[in-house]
Amino acid sequence: MKKKYLLLLLTASLFLFSGCSEDNNSSNKISLGLMSDTAAIPFILADQAGYYESLGINVEIQIFQSAVDRDSALQANAVNAVSSDLIASGFFKESDNSLRITSKSECGYAILSSPESNIANPLDLQGKQIGLSTNTLMEYLVDLTIEKYSIPDVTKTNIAKMPARLEMLRENQIDAATLPDPLTFLAQKNNSSVIVTNEDLGVYPGVILFDENFALKHKALISKFYEAYDKAVDEINANGIDRYIESINQVANFPEPVLSDLNNLKYAHSSLPSEENVNSAMEWLHAKGFISEFYAYEDMILSFE
CATH class of the missing domain: 3.40.190.10 (Periplasmic binding protein-like II)
Known part of the structure; x- marks a missing residue:
């Protein structure tokens, strides 16, 4: 079971990054795969509010309803970044690909x-x-x-x-x-x-993963990407998302009964996960035998701060 899961992730990651088209590696474009959860909201709002465009970058967002759907789609679509979590990032690292954590993503x-x-x-x-x-x-x-x-x-x-x-x-x-x-x-x-x-446990496990090679070649682009994200966070925290909720949900497809709850959400500016959180996840994976060695914090993250 463990080997099958690792093989699935390896296959997905190989398609994910070896199959990137020239268009998706253009100097101002990020193709971003997000799960249909609350972590996606600031990224979508940044697009809807024109924050990406105002900074001269193009962010193409794809939304997935499950990790299985996302990983299946990764085998056929070129992306530069995905929303994920600390546990999945350890599996990806074990598969020896170039995904690196560039920030937390906020989902409860x-x-x-x-x-x-x-x-x-x-x-x-x-x-x-x-x-x-x-x-x-x-x-x-x-x-x-x-x-x-x-x-x-x-x-x-x-x-x-x-x-x-x-x-x-x-x-x-x-x-x-x-x-x-x-x-x-x-x-x-x-x-x-x-x-x-997760807050009771002191764990904030959501992350954004970028292909390391793409990110290192496009540092200014990634910095602008997070600048737009932070602007979206400021907008949400100050004014909620009422004026954007319809357009956001056209992308995210949240269940209709929960839309009223989304206006109460608050977010923090982009930042890396704590070393303690990353180490805890790697320790769990290593103890379970899912990864062959303990991966250090500096091997998992890529800082643009």
């Missing part, structure tokens, strides 16, 4: 209880069944929760597809589940309760 994650589970706090997870996707960020967050709160006897149930996980949570077929925003908002509307968040 949570373990939520099913409506009838009577789980009120992390300790109530003892003896319960938690839906997640194994060998991914979701399992990492569950393991951190188990470790932090010393919870024995937790059953991990692999439900790879998030819509199925959300539905099983709603129907009380599992006791709890790990989900990203905005699916956490939708689960709460279905009477689930948040038990643990």
Whole structure:
């Protein structure tokens, strides 16, 4: 299973960067693959508000509803950068490609209880069944929760597809589940309760990965990319996203019931993940045998600060 997963990532990464067209390597263009989660919002708003254009750069955004869809699309489409997470970045590094972390991406994650589970706090997870996707960020967050709160006897149930996980949570077929925003908002509307968040664990796992060769050749372009992102963050924090929500959702395709929740989101300016967070993820991957060695912080990141 581990070898198959690594092979999938290696195959995706080879197509991802060896197949880049000349057009996508042009001097002012970034082709950006994003997941349909809340981390995508500032990047989309920067495009909708004209911040990229005002700085003379062209950012082509592609949105994916699942990591499987994204990785499948990567085999057929040229991109320069993708939204990902610390765990996936370790798998990519093990595959010996040139992806490097250039910043955090801000998306919340949570373990939520099913409506009838009577789980009120992390300790109530003892003896319960938690839906997640194994060998991914979701399992990492569950393991951190188990470790932090010393919870024995937790059953991990692999439900790879998030819509199925959300539905099983709603129907009380599992006791709890790990989900990203905005699916956490939708689960709460279905009477689930948040038990643990990534913030409770002190972990901010979302990242943006750039092809190192592309990034080093286009340092000014990447700096402008993050300048536009920071302008979008300032706009969101000052005024919300009401005036952009319709155009943003035409791109991101968020569930209609959660749109009102998105206006309450706040973001921080672009920055690298902490060394502590990166090291924690690499330690987990190494302990699980998913990576052959512990990758140091400086081997994982590429700074434009």
